[in-house]
Amino acid sequence: MTLRGWAWEFLRRNPAFQRDLLAALQEANNLSPGALIEVIASDGDLSRWGVLFR
Template identity: 70%
Template sequence: MPMSVAPDDDHQEWQDRCSYDCTVQLTSNGWVWEFLRRNPVFRRDLVAALQQALPCLAEPLST
């Protein structure tokens, strides 16, 4: 299952019953992720955390 936090392009298909076929095999963790990735507070916090972490990841590791 792809773990994407990109804007939900698939939300436009919410009325299409076939759009939910992938949910049949979701585990508990899969369901948690589906709800979490749509949570606007989580998305905001994730963007803030990534903005803070990315400069650190670009620095060379000291040996």
């Protein structure tokens, strides 16, 4: 597993991250329903975790 893979594994298991992710996803808007590539916009701030919605 790569370093990035390990980082994601620890991050996704972190209860504080899970809580922040759930809050961000509840605010998210799917801008491309049914498309091959899913585009999501959210005002949720996951930048403290190094995760950005664009």
